Amino acid sequence: MGASLNEIKQRIVSTKKTSQITRAMQMVxxxxxxxxxxxxxxxxxxxxxxxxxxxxxxxxxxxxxxxxxxxxxxxxxxxxxxxxxxxxxxxxxxxxxxxxxxxxxxxxxxxxxxxxxxxxxxxxxxxxxxxxxxxxxxxxxxxxxxxxxxxxxxxxxxxxxxxxxxxxxxxxxxxxxxxxxxxxxxxxxxxxxxxxxxxxxxxxxxxxxxxxxxxxxxxxxxxxxxxxxxxxxxxxxxxxxxxxxxxxxxxxxxxxxxxxxxKTATDNAKTIIDDLTISYNRARQSAITQEITEIVGGAAALE
The missing domain is CATH 3.40.1380.10 (ATP synthase, F1 complex, gamma subunit)
Known part of the structure; x- marks a missing residue:
């Protein structure tokens, strides 16, 4: 899951950089x-x-x-x-x-x-x-x-x-x-x-x-x-x-x-960033939930 979070985060960063370029080209x-x-x-x-x-x-x-x-x-x-x-x-x-x-x-x-x-x-x-x-x-x-x-x-x-x-x-x-x-x-x-x-x-x-x-x-x-x-x-x-x-x-x-x-490329990049952010948050929430479950499970095994 950690690798998946990393991959999504890298895609968000690269898409943001692309959107900055397309926005600048739009202004030009x-x-x-x-x-x-x-x-x-x-x-x-x-x-x-x-x-x-x-x-x-x-x-x-x-x-x-x-x-x-x-x-x-x-x-x-x-x-x-x-x-x-x-x-x-x-x-x-x-x-x-x-x-x-x-x-x-x-x-x-x-x-x-x-x-x-x-x-x-x-x-x-x-x-x-x-x-x-x-x-x-x-x-x-x-x-x-x-x-x-x-x-x-x-x-x-x-x-x-x-x-x-x-x-x-x-x-x-x-x-x-x-x-x-x-x-x-x-x-x-x-x-x-x-x-x-x-x-x-x-x-x-x-x-x-x-x-x-x-x-x-x-x-x-x-x-x-x-x-x-x-x-x-x-x-x-x-x-x-x-x-x-x-x-x-x-x-x-x-x-x-x-x-x-x-402008279309910039708008599309924003949509992709929003979708990736949702996916990142869900993956992060899933990872946290799994970690909590593992901790609770380990504590119960020690009792």
């Missing part, structure tokens, strides 16, 4: 979530304004604006192609996951949905191109023989524009060179600290510009050097805002999932 994730939500809200102001400007300018240009835009130099990206629809021969997917675990079902929910899309919408691997942000997704696809054209690991908790600029430049170049004909971003959208929703959003070609939303200004502005040149500068920023916004949103959902997972 909560802090990251607060910062990420603030960054996401601030970024939405910028993204909304860029979309408003692009919508207004494209709505005010002639219908043949795409043909009038000047052709880019050899080392420049032809941004006007970002607005052009063409027959879809190959589709690209940017899949955003975390680099590690301890985030509950965050990664599995994304990867399960992506695999369903690939199975239902494509007949062979030649019909799609995979790009992975996050080590979990990259390793998952490689393990299943799916070629990953580009992977980005170890993205910071609060990603900056510079960190995602390379993948934006890469995807727009691949789109222009007709490596693929449309681009989707797959990620978990942050709803609140307890809920996230899987999303698949088309980023290229840019299709969500609704000219009916164009704002009519009381005073017409003078654009220098011209609307066409300004649009050429705005389109890449708009593409950046779409992809960067999805990454920030996904990171926010990741931090929320991590916080929830660690």
């Amino acid at each position: 994730s909560a802090s990251k979530l607060t910062k990420s939500e603030a960054n996401s809200n601030s970024f939405q102001i910028y993204a909304t304004k860029v979309r408003e400007l692009v919508t207004h300018i494209t709505a005010s240009l002639p219908d043949n604006v795409l043909s009038t835009l000047s052709e880019p130099d050899a080392d420049e990206i032809n941004y006007k192609s970002m607005l052009i629809h063409r027959p879809v021969k190959r589709t690209a997917y940017i899949v955003i996951t975390s680099d590690g675990g301890l985030v509950g079902g965050y990664n599995s929910a994304i990867l399960k949905q992506v695999m369903t899309i690939l199975d239902e919408d494509h007949q062979s691997p030649d019909e799609y191109v995979m790009l992975a942000i996050g080590g979990t997704g990259a390793d998952f696809f490689k393990a299943r023989g799916i070629n990953v054209a580009y992977e980005l690991r170890h993205l910071s908790d609060q990603p900056s524009f510079e960190e995602v600029r390379k993948i934006v430049s890469l995807t727009t170049s691949m789109f222009q060179n007709e490596v693929f004909d449309e681009l989707y971003v797959c990620y978990n959208h942050h709803v609140n600290s307890l809920t996230s929703q899987f999303r698949v959003e088309r980023m290229l070609p840019i299709t969500d510009i609704n000219h009916d939303e164009a704002i009519e200004y009381e005073q017409e502005y003078i654009f220098e050097p011209s609307k066409e040149v300004i649009l050429k500068q705005l389109l890449p920023q708009y593409a950046e805002s779409l992809i960067y916004g999805a990454i920030v949103d996904a990171k926010t959902a990741e931090h929320a999932a991590g916080m929830t997972a660690m």
